[in-house]
Every structure is written in C-alpha cells, then in structure tokens.
Amino acid sequence: WRELRSVTSSPRPLSNLTQRLPGAIIIGVRKGGTRALLEMLNLHPEVEVARAEVHYFNLDENYRRGIDWYRAQMPLSRPGQVTVEKTPGYFTAPLAPSRIWEMNPAVRLLLIVRDPAERLVSDYTQVLYNRLAQGKSYQPLEELLLSGDRINPNYKALQRSLYHQHLARWLALFPRDQIHVVDGEALIRDPFPELKKAERFLELPPRIEPSNFYFNATKGFYCLLSAGHDKCLDESKGRPHAPLSSGAFRKLCRYLREPNRLFFSMVGRTFDWC
Numbered sequence: 369w370r371e372l373r374s375v376t377s378s379p380r381p382l383s384n385l386t387q388r389l390p391g392a393i394i395i396g397v398r399k400g401g402t403r404a405l406l407e408m409l410n411l412h413p414e415v416e417v418a419r420a421e422v423h424y425f426n427l428d429e430n431y432r433r434g435i436d437w438y439r440a441q442m443p444l445s446r447p448g449q450v451t452v453e454k455t456p457g458y459f460t461a462p463l464a465p466s467r468i469w470e471m472n473p474a475v476r477l478l479l480i481v482r483d484p485a486e487r488l489v490s491d492y493t494q495v496l497y498n499r500l501a502q503g504k505s506y507q508p509l510e511e512l513l514l515s516g517d518r519i520n521p522n523y524k525a526l527q528r529s530l531y532h533q534h535l536a537r538w539l540a541l542f543p544r545d546q547i548h549v550v551d552g553e554a555l556i557r558d559p560f561p562e563l564k565k566a567e568r569f570l571e572l573p574p575r576i577e578p579s580n581f582y583f584n585a586t587k588g589f590y591c592l593l594s595a596g597h598d599k600c601l602d603e604s605k606g607r608p609h610a611p612l613s614s615g616a617f618r619k620l621c622r623y624l625r626e627p628n629r630l631f632f633s634m635v636g637r638t639f640d641w642c
C-alpha cells in the first residue's frame with residue numbers, strides 16, 4: 369500500500385526523510401478494528417504508519433531496548449507528516465500510559481472500541497485460530513467464560529473487555545480531549561465519517577475522500593481504493609466467530625451492562641451495545 373501511494377504522490381526530496389517518533393498512537397482495543405483504522409489513516413498523504421505492531425510500551429523486553437530502538441521501528445517521514453503506530457495491547461497494559469506520557473505527554477491517542485461482548489468472542493476466536501494453526505487444542509469458549517452458571521471474572525478476554533478499568537489509567541494522565549474514541553461498528557458500516565473525525569482530531573488537512581472506500585461484497589467489508597488500486601484487509605479480519613450459546617451470550621451482556629455504563633460516562637457518549 370505504501371508503494372502504491374509513493375507512486376501516486378508527488379516526488380519529494382529524499383534528504384528530509386527520517387524516522388520520527390509517533391505523533392499519534394492507536395492504543396486499542398484488541399479486535400476493535402485497529403488495523404482497519406491504521407490502513408485507512410494511511411490513505412492520508414500527511415500520514416506515515418508503522419506496518420507491524422511495535423509492542424514497545426507493553427512488553428518489558430522491548431521497552432528495555434530504549435527509545436532509539438522504538439524510533440527505528442518507525443517509517444520514514446517528511447517534516448510535518450504524522451507518524452502513527454498501532455499496538456492494541458497498549459490499552460490494557462498497566463505501564464503503557466505512563467511510559468507513553470514520558471515519551472511525549474502531548475501525543476494524540478486513538479481508541480477504537482467495539483461492543484465488548486462481540487470483542488470478547490472475536491478475541492477468543494483469534495486465540496483459537498492461533499492455537500489450531502500450531503496444532504494445539506483449545507477449550508470451548510463457554511468453558512472459559514462460565515464458571516458454573518456464572519460469568520468467570522478471571523477469564524482474560526473478559527478482563528480486556530472491561531473498558532472503563534483500562535481507560536481510567538489513561539485518564540489519570542491524559543486529558544480526555546487527547547484521546548479520540550472511534551466507533552468500531554460505525555467504521556465497519558460506513559468508514560468515511562469516522563475517518564473524517566479522526567482526520568480533524570489529528571489536525572490534518574481534509575484529504576480522505578468517500579471515493580477511497582468501496583464495499584466489497586465478497587469480503588463483506590469496506591476495502592480501500594486509491595489511484596485505481598484496491599486493498600482489503602487479510603482473511604484474519606472479519607472471519608466467522610466461534611460459537612457461543614445465546615444463554616451464555618445473554619449472561620455476558622448482563623455482566624457487561626454496568627462496566628459499559630461506567631465507560632459511557634467516562635467518554636461522555638453512549639454506544640448501542642448489547
């Protein structure tokens with residue numbers, strides 16, 4: 369995609385190109401649509417993105433490598449461009465907010481959220497696929513999610529869906545208006561309006577157009593279009609979810625009602641979640 373863009377954008381002197389620390393970070397949520405958001409922001413000529421998840425602020429073994437290592441993971445950019453990286457693991461990592469603050473207290477944060485019950489099922493599905501690919505077995509979701517007939521509060525994927533607990537750590541350091549919340553379901557339904565909001569948040573000139581998106585009926589999702597070339601996200605995005613009985617799903621929704629309410633009051637808006 370980057371190669372495609374470099375063909376279509378005007379030539380620039382190479383001398384100003386250098387690796388810069390990110391001006392904006394997509395911090396989560398895992399399975400919220402972080403890859404789609406990054407790829408869509410990358411349509412903007414003033415944005416350069418780190419292709420791979422960097423996992424600098426959440427993994428001690430990377431953090432110990434130091435800030436120059438982190439910078440070296442960033443793409444080349446021109447002065448004035450915004451470098452963006454995404455690592456969904458930052459949102460739930462206890463030390464990530466203070467480490468990011470220490471790097472740059474003015475960095476802009478993007479948080480893409482999704483119905484936390486759906487997110488949990490997607491999270492389980494991802495782990496399931498990874499384990500199957502390694503020839504390993506995995507417990508059914510219901511066994512992990514329920515303990516007897518109650519929700520198991522120790523299940524990690526459930527904990528990752530308690531958005532208010534994680535957001536509280538970020539809001540202890542960063543002002544609310546430095547964290548832009550993207551509606552992941554809205555991004556799936558109609559990406560353009562969400563991208564315009566993100567563009568404004570990043571104070572970028574308006575360059576992303578409705579014509580940059582088209583609905584791909586085979587994929588079942590919007591794909592990206594630029595200069596006649598198209599790109600859809602890979603098959604790990606939007607795959608069928610592992611089954612969960614409607615009874616267990618209802619219990620999960622009931623369990624998440626209060627955490628969701630707390631999250632809504634923290635961000636000052638509501639979402640149409642189960």
Ligand SMILES: Nc1ncnc2c1ncn2[C@@H]1O[C@H](COP(=O)(O)OS(=O)(=O)O)[C@@H](OP(=O)(O)O)[C@H]1O
Pocket residue numbers: 397398399400401402403404456490494555556589590591601604605606607
């Ligand atoms: N345009 C487009 N194409 C494909 N997929 C899209 C798109 N927009 C959002 N999504 C949703 O992104 C979900 C994966 O989220 P992440 O990229 O954050 O996953 S990850 O945490 O990086 O693994 C993925 O979740 P699942 O459907 O559960 O697989 C998608 O629903």
